[in-house]
Amino acid sequence: MKKIIFAILLALPMTMFAQKIGHVNIDAIAQGMPEFASLQTELQNLQKQFQEEMQRKQTEFQTKAETYDKEKDGLSDALRTYREKELQTAYEELQKFGQTSEQELQRLSSTKQNEIMDKILKAIEEVGAAGSYTYILPVSGIAYTGAGANDITDQVKAKVGSK
Numbered sequence: 001m002k003k004i005i006f007a008i009l010l011a012l013p014m015t016m017f018a019q020k021i022g023h024v025n026i027d028a029i030a031q032g033m034p035e036f037a038s039l040q041t042e043l044q045n046l047q048k049q050f051q052e053e054m055q056r057k058q059t060e061f062q063t064k065a066e067t068y069d070k071e072k073d074g075l076s077d078a079l080r081t082y083r084e085k086e087l088q089t090a091y092e093e094l095q096k097f098g099q100t101s102e103q104e105l106q107r108l109s110s111t112k113q114n115e116i117m118d119k120i121l122k123a124i125e126e127v128g129a130a131g132s133y134t135y136i137l138p139v140s141g142i143a144y145t146g147a148g149a150n151d152i153t154d155q156v157k158a159k160v161g162s163k
Helices: 002-017 026-032 034-074 077-130 153-160
Strands: 021-024 135-138
Touching (some): 021 153, 026 034, 026 153, 034 077, 077 135
Parallel strands (some): 021 135
């Protein structure tokens, strides 16, 4: 019995050294992917469209406000109240558009980034399985990598088509 326990205790450190651990720079992979560049372009174009529409709405609101200021003294109470409500509604629509456009940009960014990350993680799993890795860690969370560390970033880049 003592011999079996002794053999197990001797074998444990050997199994620890048999583990193959790799690290990967996920940010470098993502930034080199065509999908990432496409996402950046798509977000910039959409943001430009939103800014142009916001500018148009602001100009429209300012014109209505200036017209009201010029005419308010000559308006009846009922018409003045109607125009003030009209201005309030236009202002609220302007604010709502700003919030909605920002949410849309965030939604699109999040959705596309998740798709990119899923592709990267799938490639990491494939490289890990092919290379018989026990663990693959993101380089951003590693404080130190020794000389024997395996950087699989280039392998994953090749799998996802990253530059």
